[in-house]
Amino acid sequence: MNLQWISQDGKLLLGAKIVRTFSYGFLxxxxxxxxxxxxxxxxxxxxxxxxxxxxxxxxxxxxSAYADKIGRRRILVIYAVLMIMSSLIFFVTDNYVALVIAALIGTINVTGSEVGAFLSLEQALLPQTVYDAKKRNSIFAIYNAAGTFAMSAGVLLAGLPSILQNYGFDKINAIKLLFLIYASCAIVVLVIYLALSKNVEVKDNVPKSGLSLKNISPKSRGIIAKMSSLFAVDSFGGGFVIQSIVSFWFYTKFGADLSSLSYIFAIAGILTAISYMASTRIASKIGLVNTMVFTHIPSNVLLILLALAPSFSIAISLYFARMSLSQMDVPTRQSYLMGVVGENERVNAAVFTNTSRNISQAISPSLTGIIISTLSLSAPFVVGGVLKIIYDVGIFFSFRKIKPPEEL
Structure with a gap:
C-alpha cells in the first residue's frame, strides 16, 4: 500500500496504534x-x-485542558508511562484494591475496541498528518483497520496460557505472563511517542483551546453537544457487550477455552478490519452519516439474536456476522466529526465526544454483573442491542442534513 500521502508523524501514530491495540487484544x-x-x-x-x-x-x-498548552507529545508520553505502571501492578499482585487502583491510573483496555486516553489525541492529530485533505476518510479507515488487525493478532496470544499449562504452569500464573508482555508493548509505544516531531503540536497561528465549549464556535458547539449525547447512549449500550464480557459469556455458557476464544476474536477482528476499509468506499457513495446508520442497525439486530443462540456454532456465526458490520461506523463517525469542526476545535471535539462515551460505557460493566446475576447470562446483549438501535435512529435524524466539506 502506498502511504506517501501520510507524514512521518502519521506513520508513527499508526505504529503506536498497532502496538497498543495488539496488547489490548489478548488482555x-x-x-x-x-x-x-x-x-x-x-x-x-x-x-x-x-x-x-x-x-x-x-x-x-x-x-482537553492541557494537551495544547503543555504539548500533545508530552501528554501521550505520560499516558504510555502510566500504561507501563498499570500492567506491572497487575503482574505483581492480585490484591483487589491494588488492581482497582491500577485500572484507574493506567490505560488497561478491555473493550475489544479503543476508547481510552490515547484515542482522543490521536484522532485530533490524524487530519494534520495527511498531505491531501481529501484523504481524511482514508487515514481514519487505515488507522482503525491497522489497529484492529493488530488486535486480532493480539487476541491469538490469549491462547498462550493454555500452551504454557502443558509445560508446568498453572492457569493463573500462565495468564500473569501476559501482563509482562503488555508492559513490553507499552515500552515500545513510549519510544514511538518520543520520536514524534513538533508538527503534531497545534500551529502557532491557530488559537490554543482549553477545556471549555466556550472556545468553540456556536455551530460546532451544538454539533458536539448533540453528538456527545447520542454517543453516550451508544456507548452505554456497548458497555454491556465489551469484549471481556463477550469472552466471559462464551466461556461460561458454552465452556469455550482460551484457545478457542483467541481464534474466535481473532477472526472477528479480521472481519472488522476489512469492514473499516469497506466503509470508506461505501461512504464515498452514500455519505458518512448513512454509512454509520445503515450498517449499524443490522449489526445490533444480530446482537439481540446472539442472546438467543441455542448452540455454540450458531452463536459463533451470529457473532461473526455482527462483527462484519458493527464497527463500520467507527472511522466514519471519527472522520465526520473532524470534518464538521474547525482545526483548533478538533481536540476538544474528540475529547468531549469520547468522554461522553467513556462515562456512559464505564457504568455498564458493573450493571452487567447485576443483570447477569438477577436476569440471565444473555440479557446484557438484548439491553445493549436495543440501546444502540436508539442511538442509530437519533444519529440519522439529527445529522443527515449536516454535511462535511467533501459532501457539500
Whole structure:
C-alpha cells in the first residue's frame, strides 16, 4: 500500500496504534476470566472492568485542558508511562484494591475496541498528518483497520496460557505472563511517542483551546453537544457487550477455552478490519452519516439474536456476522466529526465526544454483573442491542442534513 500521502508523524501514530491495540487484544479476552480465577465474583469483576473505563474519562478531560498548552507529545508520553505502571501492578499482585487502583491510573483496555486516553489525541492529530485533505476518510479507515488487525493478532496470544499449562504452569500464573508482555508493548509505544516531531503540536497561528465549549464556535458547539449525547447512549449500550464480557459469556455458557476464544476474536477482528476499509468506499457513495446508520442497525439486530443462540456454532456465526458490520461506523463517525469542526476545535471535539462515551460505557460493566446475576447470562446483549438501535435512529435524524466539506 502506498502511504506517501501520510507524514512521518502519521506513520508513527499508526505504529503506536498497532502496538497498543495488539496488547489490548489478548488482555480484553483474559482479564475477566483471570479475575474469576483469582476469586472475584461477577459484581467485583464488573467493578474492575468499570474502573478500566473510568480512567479514560479523567485522562480525556486532562487532554482537553492541557494537551495544547503543555504539548500533545508530552501528554501521550505520560499516558504510555502510566500504561507501563498499570500492567506491572497487575503482574505483581492480585490484591483487589491494588488492581482497582491500577485500572484507574493506567490505560488497561478491555473493550475489544479503543476508547481510552490515547484515542482522543490521536484522532485530533490524524487530519494534520495527511498531505491531501481529501484523504481524511482514508487515514481514519487505515488507522482503525491497522489497529484492529493488530488486535486480532493480539487476541491469538490469549491462547498462550493454555500452551504454557502443558509445560508446568498453572492457569493463573500462565495468564500473569501476559501482563509482562503488555508492559513490553507499552515500552515500545513510549519510544514511538518520543520520536514524534513538533508538527503534531497545534500551529502557532491557530488559537490554543482549553477545556471549555466556550472556545468553540456556536455551530460546532451544538454539533458536539448533540453528538456527545447520542454517543453516550451508544456507548452505554456497548458497555454491556465489551469484549471481556463477550469472552466471559462464551466461556461460561458454552465452556469455550482460551484457545478457542483467541481464534474466535481473532477472526472477528479480521472481519472488522476489512469492514473499516469497506466503509470508506461505501461512504464515498452514500455519505458518512448513512454509512454509520445503515450498517449499524443490522449489526445490533444480530446482537439481540446472539442472546438467543441455542448452540455454540450458531452463536459463533451470529457473532461473526455482527462483527462484519458493527464497527463500520467507527472511522466514519471519527472522520465526520473532524470534518464538521474547525482545526483548533478538533481536540476538544474528540475529547468531549469520547468522554461522553467513556462515562456512559464505564457504568455498564458493573450493571452487567447485576443483570447477569438477577436476569440471565444473555440479557446484557438484548439491553445493549436495543440501546444502540436508539442511538442509530437519533444519529440519522439529527445529522443527515449536516454535511462535511467533501459532501457539500
Amino acid at each position: 480484553s479476552v483474559v482479564l475477566a476470566i483471570y479475575l474469576k480465577l483469582i476469586g472475584f465474583n461477577d459484581i467485583l469483576i464488573g467493578l474492575v472492568l468499570t474502573a478500566t473505563l473510568v480512567n479514560s474519562v479523567f485522562f480525556n478531560l486532562f487532554s
